[in-house]
Ligand code: MCA
């Protein structure tokens with residue numbers, strides 16, 4: 139069959155699917171910001187088209203990366219959509235990362251374009267140009283910067299680039315337990331298949347069914363805020379109330395005009411601290427979703443008692459997007475506090491013991507998964523990628539848990555040395571690497587301890603070199619000058635020695651017990 143006779147292959151570009159979900163009335167409001175700005179669906183289409191045309195004018199190679207480290211804004215969302223519709227690769231980076239961290243990401247990912255805050259242009263552009271980046275644009279929350287100035291010169295009509303489901307759409311860095319961050323490669327198919335499953339699973343309502351309004355209070359440089367929240371609303375043609383950052387009182391005010399809220403457990407803990415959180419305040423809401431970190435059963439039951447709503451907890455990863463979810467519809471079962479619910483349709487989840495042998499129901503073991511939303515692999519790390527998959531194609535999550543007779547999964551811990559603080563991942567190995575390099579430090583260990591607000595925070599235990607006197611406050615201050623603020627241990631102790639097992643390995647469990655409280 140000649141090419142021309144072949145049926146027009148449907149375009150698997152995620153953007154094509156998202157905008158197909160936009161409401162018929164494109165002049166209606168798509169986003170309402172906490173600063174009182176309104177953007178229509180047409181604005182999203184027009185602005186993302188102009189930016190896509192601008193990106194295409196740069197004549198970048200296929201698969202070029204667009205690295206973005208900017209404060210949350212609607213224009214940053216439009217840039218994400220523009221990158222998708224241009225068929226390029228979106229690489230979001232936490233705004234708290236400092237130059238040492240950014241140098242690593244840019245060296246590793248070799249982005250063709252970097253978009254940064256104007257305030258960081260000085261140091262970041264130098265670092266990017268040295269690494270071979272061709273273009274550095276600025277984008278500020280007040281809609282100033284060279285990116286929008288440049289895009290304003292381009293037209294509003296744009297043909298969405300043709301992509302196959304397996305084409306790369308985004309790279310999400312999820313730091314490695316060995317300290318080196320790994321770029322999780324997610325395809326258009328990974329993202330769209332998961333968005334469609336969640337649309338059904340969570341009962342997103344079409345405009346005809348009364349529609350939905352999402353309060354978006356999460357950062358948009360991680361999977362939860364960038365994919366789970368944004369794709370949920372866009373695919374469903376649902377308005378977003380767009381908060382630049384989480385503020386409990388602002389969220390409380392918006393509950394009256396919204397129906398869906400997604401958050402990490404810390405957001406729920408802080409909302410519970412507000413006397414304004416009442417049944418009446420949430421009378422319009424239909425769904426509260428929690429994830430990214432364990433939701434304490436106390437938070438689950440307190441929320442239920444205070445608001446009458448049962449939080450829906452779900453479980454996912456940057457490498458897999460969402461994997462399991464408690465039910466939304468009563469006909470599918472109850473929401474069990476302390477569990478992350480059954481595997482999503484299409485996801486195979488198993489708990490294994492040694493040799494990847496599946497364990498009997500209810501037994502605790504390593505969680506492994508397979509499914510359409512499991513990533514393509516780690517950027518530039520084929521060996522590391524291969525290590526993370528079993529011979530029969532299951533991805534090793536590094537999480538430890540069990541599955542009950544009804545299929546509900548419970549995460550009981552992690553085999554990976556990881557602290558999840560306020561929903562952000564903090565890798566002890568990375569912090570230890572920086573602390574060990576400080577003058578006078580012989581060795582260090584960073585462990586996670588419970589925290590009422592962030593769920594878990596880091597504590598550093600440090601050994602000084604012989605004859606050196608170390609000041610804990612100075613160790614933290616020096617680390618804070620180098621690393622993202624959320625990674626900095628909340629407490630630091632200088633001790634004579636670290637507890638070790640027979641093999642000489644630091645016994646972090648003993649340190650966690652010893653430093654559990656300040
Ligand atoms: C801020 N600080 C933190 C954290 N956030 N410390 C530890 N852990 C944190 N998460 C510190 C800052 O360093 C600063 O300290 C002080 O708190 C105030 O900073 P600020 O930014 O104002 O804090 P905040 O506004 O209170 O932020 C807390 C927050 C934020 C709203 C909970 O951390 C947040 O938005 N977390 C959401 C993360 C997220 O989106 N996770 C999804 C990952 P100092 O003053 O000393 O500098 S995706 C994922 O995990 C998978 C795929 C999944 O399942 O979703």
Ligand code: AMP
Nearest residue numbers: 312429430431432452453454455456549
């Ligand atoms: P990330 O590396 O940002 O993709 O974070 C993924 C990790 O977050 C998972 O491997 C889990 O350890 C953790 N996680 C995500 N959702 C939950 C949840 N609902 N309960 C417990 N841990 C979770």
